Amino acid sequence: MTGIASSPGDLRAELKSGRPLIFDGAMGTVLMQQGWGGVLADKLNVDNPAVIAQIHREYALAGADLVETNTFNSSLLKLQELGWADRLAEFNQAAVRNARSAGARYVVGSLGPTGKLLEPLGALSFAAAYDSYRAQAEALEKAGVDAYLVETISDIQEMRAALLAIKDTSTKPLICSLTYDEQGRTLTGTDIFTAGVTLRELGADVLSINCSIGPEGVVSLYKKYYKDLGGLGVPLMVMPNAGMPELLNEQLVYTMTPEQFAEIMAELTQYGVQIFGGCCGTTPAHIAALSKVLKNLSIKYHNSDSTKKEVYFTSRTKVVRLSEAQPFLKIGESLNPTARQKFAEELKTGQENFLREQVKEQAAADLLDINVGVPELDQKQLMRKCVQTLTLVTDKPLCLDSDDAAVLETALQNYPGIALINSVNGKQKSLEQIAPLAKRYGAALVALTLDEKGIPPQAESRVILAQKIMQYLQGAGLAAHKIFFDGLVMTLASEPQAVLETLRTTEKITRLGWQTSLGVSNASFGLPQRKNINNVFLKLLEQAGLKAAILSAATYRRVDQYTPEERWAEDVILNKDPGAKKYLAQVAARSPAVLPRAKLQPTLSLFDAIVEGNEAIILDLVKQALTADTPQNILSGQLLPALEKVGEYYSAGQYYLPQMIASANTMKKAFTYLKPLMPKDATAAKKTAIVCTVEGDIHDIGKNIVAMMLENNGFQVIDLGKDVAADKIVAAVKEQRADIVLLSALLTTTMLKMKEVKTKLLEQNIDIPIMVGGAVVTAEFAANFGVHHTTDAAAAVKKAKALLGP
CATH class of the missing domain: 1.10.1240.10 (Methionine synthase domain)
Structure with a gap:
């Protein structure tokens, strides 16, 4: 799906001029009037080109600035059904020749609906829809159209497939036209504003309504939505039917006269509409009347304040925006198998009970974070299934959580809206793989302040890294206000000073005018009554400028006045209670659960x-x-x-x-x-342990604690550090004649490196105990390749002694 360059022409420049433009009217209506009913209109491009060319010419003479090709049914899927797939290029290219002969200023390639619903509402896959639109777009591009019109679409997901296919084919202007009912929703439930936001973020040049309703209905909808739509800053277009058809003499007839049609359409100039055309029931006479009326009118625009950099997220049916009215976003954190064993088990068995339960539990969230990091399972397919399920059970936009570009692209394809990607970081590979996905799918992006060297210890260094990341992302075409920097937080229990650095990082990045986000609950790991820590930490972060937080919406409380527990929690966060001694004592005294x-x-x-x-x-x-x-x-x-x-x-x-x-x-x-x-022989270590975090993973808090506990218990510990390749581990085992290897991983994407270490040791005929641990590592995973699992540092020491002797 790579882009192909082409000349964009001057339609975009003309749209910026603000003058009204006239589109043509119906093709099928005129063909039926001429006695061609029952014949596939698209085939006439080849069999009777003069008939089609003459209709185009009549529309141009009526005042149409833009005429669309007679290719509504010339897609790959439609022609396959008719047995004419091999004639796709022929039909589309003949249609462009016929339209070009009319002499209109712009020839617009028309692409109609597939006639099928996309997954999960129907059986058609996103990929199949994309391929169909891509094949037709390539034929139209080769024939030399000036712009594209995807029309009469009733599902935002199908429009997304068409839009991406066309943008991968051409850089020419693209008009996206959905069909709505009188309440302003598509067949699959998307309202005009939600569709407009989604398509604007994906790069549509014009937003349009066509078919289904007459001009009165269109006027009614624009009265309701014009301020929001105008705020998007994208030109608007309408192509309504000539009223609603009536049954006369056992035939459906459109009775609205050209004059009536034009008079009602003229009212739309008050709501920012710039391009006017007609759909079913309209004829060259309707377009001529419309052209006459609009000739002396100007467009009244309702443009947004360009200084307001609002960030939009959408689902199929809802818009959530970060704005002055809503300055903070809560992202529900519970759909993550790392911390939810039940979710991990259900992902393996294909069940959805936990997922559906958590959607209800996280009802207070603005977005929902979804992570499917279960090792040795197909995460692409897991993400695809979960995203499709979530689009059916919640209207909340999604935060797609993975550092695997292939998993993210699968999620983005199957998500019928604008998502938040969690995450990219300062590593060159991450930037190169993730940035294009955010650009392509219109997504906002969480950027972690870490790189190949790990997490900078001081706030100032994290800010410098954030500036480098921002420079790269802006160079890749991403808007600065859609990038959320995550200053990364370590657990208070092990690195209290690091939490203060995270607060400072958030404050400093906010001063640069950039957005910030954070996984708040990481700070409270290893402490009781975690909600106290989380809610107080969040209060301090918001004061520092935080705009979004991944948190448990079920336990979230906006802190105004502290409870006693929260007052103690603040002392822990601000490092006024080293080691959380007072907090632990007070919580234990007040809570029988501790x-x-x-x-x-x-x-x-x-x-x-x-x-x-x-x-x-x-x-x-x-x-x-x-x-x-x-x-x-x-x-x-x-x-x-x-x-x-x-x-x-x-x-x-x-x-x-x-x-x-x-x-x-x-x-x-x-x-x-x-x-x-002590005598030398008394202090000589009896057992040697190699300890490290595996390749690709830079998280080492747990590993450091394990190393310290082992050393205190008499082991000679060789700490290789973090992000250690399997070959380096094997070499250390041989050089140090190690008795045991302890491997740590926090990421699902790095867990399989543990298996690689075992394989390479056996290749060298080294069979010593291997112990694995980390937040995402399970006993089942360890058992799969014959290693030992540990849950924490204390358990690691106990098991190492059991395996090797005291």
Whole structure:
């Protein structure tokens, strides 16, 4: 689906001039009047070209600036049904010759509907519809049309397929004309404004209504929608029927006179309509009357304030816009198998119960985020099915969540609206693959402030990276106001200072005049009562300028006055409560759902100090213990058992991530002091562990905690870092004679690299235990290729000891 360059002509420039333009009227009506009823009009292009050419000529003489080719039924799908698919080029090119002979200023290639509903409403695939329109557009382009008209379309998804096919064929102007009922909705439920937004974002040059209703109905609809439509800044066109047909002498007849038709149509100049033509029942006489009336009229435009950079999202039936009236967007986060095991299981079995339940639960969201990252399943097909289902069960626009370009394109093709893509980042490969998709499908885009080097630690560096990303994306043709920068947030439990950097990043990018978004709930991972953290963090982010957030809409609360829990949460976020000690204690005291932490002795022992994570006194206690015992005994008798107890508390839900990290840091301080005092053979590591995050994945918080816990438990740890290729891991295993390998991944797209490591080790005849973990990694996934799964750092240490011995 690559674009083909062609000369656009001057129709766009003329549209900017603002003068009224006249389109032609019906072809079938005139042919029936001349006795050609029952004959395929398109075939007459070849069999009786003079008949068609004369009708075009009459419209041109009546004042039509634009005449459309007689190719309404000359698509690949229609001609296949008639057995004439091999004559597609012949029919279309003959039609262009006939229209060109009329002498009108513009010849417009007409493409009609397929006559079929697209999935999931019907059986026709998006690809098949696209291919049909692409084949016809190529024939019309080769014949030399000046513009294109896709007309009488009743489904926005079919119009999307046609629009993309034509834009992949030509750069000439494109008119998109849908047919609406008297309530202003298409057959599949799309209203005029929603369709207008969708088509404008996809690059339509003109928005049009044709067929189905007469000029009175069109006037009524434009009265209702003209301010919104005018605000889109796209020229408007109408081609209504000559009123509604009446049954006279057992025949359907259009009785509206040319004068009546023209008089009613003239009123549309007050609502910004610039191009006027006719559909069923109209004749050259109607166009002549219309031309006469419009000759002395000017168009009254209702243009939007160009300084207002509103961001639009659409579903099939709804528009959501980020604007002064709605300055913040809530994006429901629950449709993600990473954190929802039930959803992951249903994706595997083809069920949809969880998906449908979560749509209801996230009712307060403005958009819904959908992620289908289940490894070793066909994510393209999973995304296709989920997107199609969501279009049937919710009117909320979608945030399509994947970093796989192929998965995203499948989603974008099957989504009948304008989506938010989550996400692109500063890596060259990501920019090159994702930016063209956003441009092609009119989508807004979340841009993560990370690149090949990872996440910059300071806000200033993230802003510099954001500027580089913006420069690239604007160079790729994307509008700045449709790019949402995500400053990325680490968990408070492990990196409290990093959360402050995220706040600073959001504030600094906002000052540049750009949009910002964030996955808010990442900050609260590993803490109890996460909604307190999330809602307070969101309040602070909005104060910093945040415009959109991925969050749980079910637990979202706009914070005006703090509850006690939220006041404690703010102290954690602002790093006034290091290690969240006060927060954890207060929440435990107020909530029976949170288990109490371990009861410690009034006078702390070494064991107690490690369990409590009391770094301040640990060295004094170690020195005191050394007066009565050996370093080896202190390590094996007090310190290591204490760390095991911390692991037990964590696994039981009594401790959370901040407490485990505090205990690990306290242990490290004690061990660092004791190590030089031990005999060499006593400190030599008995087991060596290779630890890393696999290739393509730059998330390493969990891996770092595992490495620290292993080291504190007596392992020699070789930490290879993040984004590590399989060959490098194998080389390290051989060089270090490692006893075990521990691999981490946060992304579904990188999980399969774990399997690659196992395969390459076996190729080298190395069969040692491999342990895998990370938010997206499941026990089932690990079992599929014979490795061990762990859920957290404490469990990893316990399992490593079980596999290798103490």
